[in-house]
Amino acid sequence: MRNPLLPLCATLALPLFADPVKVILDTDMITDFDDVGALACLHALADAGECEILATVSCTRGNASTAAIGVINGYYGRADLPVGCAKGMGVMGAYAGAKEKVDPASPLGEKGPGDGGHYKYRKLALDYPQWVKYLDSDTAPDANVIYRKALAGAPDKSVVICSIGFLTNLRRLIETQPDEISPLTGRELVEKKVIKWVAMACRYPKGKEYNSQYDGQSSRIAFENWPTPIVFSDWQYGGDLYAGRSIAEMEGPRNPVKDVFAGNIPTREEVRKDPGKWRDWCFGMGGRAAWDETAVLAAVRGEEAYFNVHRGTYKMIGDTGENVWIPDEENGPHIRITEKVNKLEVGKIIDELICRPPKRK
Ligand SMILES: [Ca+2]
Numbered sequence: 197m198r199n200p201l202l203p204l205c206a207t208l209a210l211p212l213f214a215d216p217v218k219v220i221l222d223t224d225m226i227t228d229f230d231d232v233g234a235l236a237c238l239h240a241l242a243d244a245g246e247c248e249i250l251a252t253v254s255c256t257r258g259n260a261s262t263a264a265i266g267v268i269n270g271y272y273g274r275a276d277l278p279v280g281c282a283k284g285m286g287v288m289g290a291y292a293g294a295k296e297k298v299d300p301a302s303p304l305g306e307k308g309p310g311d312g313g314h315y316k317y318r319k320l321a322l323d324y325p326q327w328v329k330y331l332d333s334d335t336a337p338d339a340n341v342i343y344r345k346a347l348a349g350a351p352d353k354s355v356v357i358c359s360i361g362f363l364t365n366l367r368r369l370i371e372t373q374p375d376e377i378s379p380l381t382g383r384e385l386v387e388k389k390v391i392k393w394v395a396m397a398c399r400y401p402k403g404k405e406y407n408s409q410y411d412g413q414s415s416r417i418a419f420e421n422w423p424t425p426i427v428f429s430d431w432q433y434g435g436d437l438y439a440g441r442s443i444a445e446m447e448g449p450r451n452p453v454k455d456v457f458a459g460n461i462p463t464r465e466e467v468r469k470d471p472g473k474w475r476d477w478c479f480g481m482g483g484r485a486a487w488d489e490t491a492v493l494a495a496v497r498g499e500e501a502y503f504n505v506h507r508g509t510y511k512m513i514g515d516t517g518e519n520v521w522i523p524d525e526e527n528g529p530h531i532r533i534t535e536k537v538n539k540l541e542v543g544k545i546i547d548e549l550i551c552r553p554p555k556r557k
Contacts, residue, residue: 216248224361225261227313234488239272243555247496250346251278253339255361257288258297262330263321270327273556280342281333286364290314292410339365347389348378358495360488367414387423396491398430402520409517416512427531429491437539440483442547489546503533
C-alpha cells in the first residue's frame with residue numbers, strides 16, 4: 197500500500213528497475229518537439245540511475261536534427277554520447293515530405309516559409325553552438341555503425357530500442373551484413389542483444405500514423421522482420437496527454453529544453469480562449485501532446501508501470517504507412533498501451549522529469 201502522506205505522482209515516480217536499462221533512442225527531431233521532452237526525460241532517468249543511454253540517432257537527413265540532439269546531450273553533460281544519422285533513404289529536409297535538404301547554417305535561426313517547423317532546431321544550434329558536433333545531420337556517422345557498435349558491445353538481451361520517429365534506421369539496421377564490428381547480420385544482432393523495441397507508432401484500430409507513414413516501406417520492412425517483442429505507444433495514447441507547461445513557465449536561467457517548450461506551446465490565455473482549437477492541434481493547458489515522452493517512460497520503466505497492456509497484431513497494409521491492429525489478448529505478438537494511471541498524473545511525472553536540473557558529470 198502506498199504511503200498516504202505521499203502524493204500519488206511521487207509514489208509512481210519511484211524507480212521500478214534495480215538495474216539501469218540500456219537504451220538507444222531513435223528520433224526524427226525534425227518539426228514536432230515532444231522529441232525534446234523525450235530526450236530530456238531519458239537524460240533525467242539516466243541521471244537517476246534508472247537507465248544508461250547507449251546512443252542517440254536521428255532518422256532524418258539533411259537538416260539540424262543531429263545538432264539539436266547534440267545540444268541536449270551536451271546540456272545534460274553527455275556531449276560524448278554517440279550520435280548517428282540515417283543515410284541514403286527516408287525523410288530529409290525541414291519537414292516530413294519536404295524531400296529537399298535544408299542548409300542548417302543558412303539562414304540559421306530565421307523562421308521562414310518552407311522551414312516547416314524545423315526552425316526551432318536550427319535555433320537551438322545557433323543558441324548553443326558549444327554542444328553542436330554535427331550541424332548538418334548528413335555529416336554525422338551512419339546510424340548503422342552507431343547501432344551495430346552499441347549492440348555488439350552490450351550484453352545479450354540487455355538493450356531497449358526506443359523509436360520516436362520514422363522507421364528508416366531500424367529497417368536499415370536489420371538489413372546490415374556482417375562487418376568488422378560484428379560477424380552477425382543486423383537482424384541477428386538485434387535478436388541477440390535487444391530485449392524489446394518500444395515504438396511510438398500505430399493508429400488504433402486502423403489508420404495512418406505519422407511515424408509509420410513517411411518512409412512507409414521501411415516501416416513495413418522493419419515491423420515485419422523485427423525479431424523481438426514490440427511495444428506500441430500509439431497515437432491515441434499520447435494525443436491527449438500533455439506535458440511541457442511546467443518547464444516553459446519554470447523560473448531560472450535559460451536552457452535548451454526550456455527554450456523549445458517556452459517558444460512553441462500556446463499561452464494559458466490562448467488555450468483558455470479556444471481550448472477546442474488547441475485540442476484539435478494536440479495542445480492543452482498542460483502543454484504539447486506527449487507521444488514521445490510516453491514511449492521513453494514505457495522503455496525505461498516498463499509498459500506496465502503506468503499503462504494497461506493489450507496484446508494483438510500490428511499489421512501494415514502496403515507501403516503507405518497504413519496499419520491495422522488486430523486484437524488477440526491470448527497470443528498476440530505485439531503490445532499496445534492504454535490508460536491505466538490517470539493521464540494527468542502521467543503528465544505530471546513527465547513534467548517532473550523534464551524540469552529536473554542536469555546532474556552533470
Ligand atoms: Ca518524434
